[in-house]
Amino acid sequence: MLDKINALLQEVEQMKAANAEELEALRIKYLSKKGEIAALMNDFRNVAADQKREVGKHLNQLKETTQNRINELKASFENVQTINDDIDLTRTAYPIELGTRHPLSLVKKEICDIFGRLGFSIAEGPEIEDDWHVFSSLNFAEDHPARDMQDTFFIQHNPDVLLRTHTSSVQTRVMEKQQPPIRIICPGRVYRNEAISYRAHCFFHQVEALYVDKNVSFADLKQALLFFAKEMFSPETKIRLRPSYFPFTEPSAEMDISCNICGGKGCPFCKGTGWVEILGCGMVDPNVLENCGIDSKVYSGYALGMGIERITNLKYQVKDLRMFSENDIRFLRQFESAN
Numbered sequence: 001m002l003d004k005i006n007a008l009l010q011e012v013e014q015m016k017a018a019n020a021e022e023l024e025a026l027r028i029k030y031l032s033k034k035g036e037i038a039a040l041m042n043d044f045r046n047v048a049a050d051q052k053r054e055v056g057k058h059l060n061q062l063k064e065t066t067q068n069r070i071n072e073l074k075a076s077f078e079n080v081q082t083i084n085d086d087i088d089l090t091r092t093a094y095p096i097e098l099g100t101r102h103p104l105s106l107v108k109k110e111i112c113d114i115f116g117r118l119g120f121s122i123a124e125g126p127e128i129e130d131d132w133h134v135f136s137s138l139n140f141a142e143d144h145p146a147r148d149m150q151d152t153f154f155i156q157h158n159p160d161v162l163l164r165t166h167t168s169s170v171q172t173r174v175m176e177k178q179q180p181p182i183r184i185i186c187p188g189r190v191y192r193n194e195a196i197s198y199r200a201h202c203f204f205h206q207v208e209a210l211y212v213d214k215n216v217s218f219a220d221l222k223q224a225l226l227f228f229a230k231e232m233f234s235p236e237t238k239i240r241l242r243p244s245y246f247p248f249t250e251p252s253a254e255m256d257i258s259c260n261i262c263g264g265k266g267c268p269f270c271k272g273t274g275w276v277e278i279l280g281c282g283m284v285d286p287n288v289l290e291n292c293g294i295d296s297k298v299y300s301g302y303a304l305g306m307g308i309e310r311i312t313n314l315k316y317q318v319k320d321l322r323m324f325s326e327n328d329i330r331f332l333r334q335f336e337s338a339n
């Protein structure tokens with residue numbers, strides 16, 4: 001029996017196949033249920049008990065060698081086949097294309113960098129929020145019309161679990177945990193239940209800045225806004241503030257900048273006015289500070305918030321908001337040089 005195994009082992013080690021069919025024939029000859037090795041396995045029953053150990057070892061070795069040899073031959077066919085496919089192996093490989101930053105990421109980074117130079121650090125918070133952090137803590141009364149104005153996505157019909165409608169919720173979260181001085185900038189995605197069109201989307205991006213300390217005044221806010229506008233657009237940019245209303249700031253204002261397309265002369269983009277609105281701001285309402293455990297008699301603060309899409313439109317004149325989320329490579333490639 002051992003002689004037979006050794007003879008087969010030699011055969012197997014030298015076996016060759018010119019093509020896949022020949023290889024299959026070899027496989028059937030040695031490894032199939034009626035093959036040579038299966039026959040030896042059958043004979044194994046008749047081997048004397050004191051030789052079983054020795055013979056079994058050789059038999060297993062034979063089986064393993066055969067399987068390996070067949071795999072080896074099979075692999076060599078597969079390689080031969082790819083080479084036969086007329087592939088020029090000396091050709092240089094395809095270059096790996098570098099990804100580019102999304103225009104919104106570029107602008108977000110630029111805004112954060114500018115405020116970073118003013119000493120603001122980045123703060124982030126959850127997108128799934130509760131009523132307290134999005135509305136109640138920010139001075140939205142229970143029946144405040146702003147709650148309707150901001151069509152909110154509620155989760156599972158639970159009025160206390162919702163997708164944040166603004167990044168102001170991050171300000172609350174920071175103020176609850178930290179006493180002034182607070183100087184943060186909060187970039188992030190927000191959600192509102194709006195019909196999707198070229199000028200509205202159900203999700204978009206905001207950046208908010210918050211500064212709370214002793215003796216923070218509206219003059220500080222104005223100076224920060226002017227610095228931001230000049231850094232973001234051009235040194236010639238002018239700003240103007242118009243009185244406005246937000247539940248969480250008092251007084252509140254909206255800021256316009258001189259149109260960076262026509263330089264303030266008037267063009268279709270600024271509807272001939274020479275000014276474009278870019279952000280909302282104001283002094284933090286004392287109620288909001290108190291809601292977050294900050295003494296409003298000692299501290300005051302300012303807050304400002306803007307839509308990143310809006311700023312990106314101004315910088316790059318993107319006319320359709322939907323372009324930002326459609327991942328059209330022809331659109332995204334245009335921002336390669338801005339990286």
Ligand SMILES: [Zn+2]
Binds near residue numbers: 261262266268
């Ligand atoms: Zn203009």
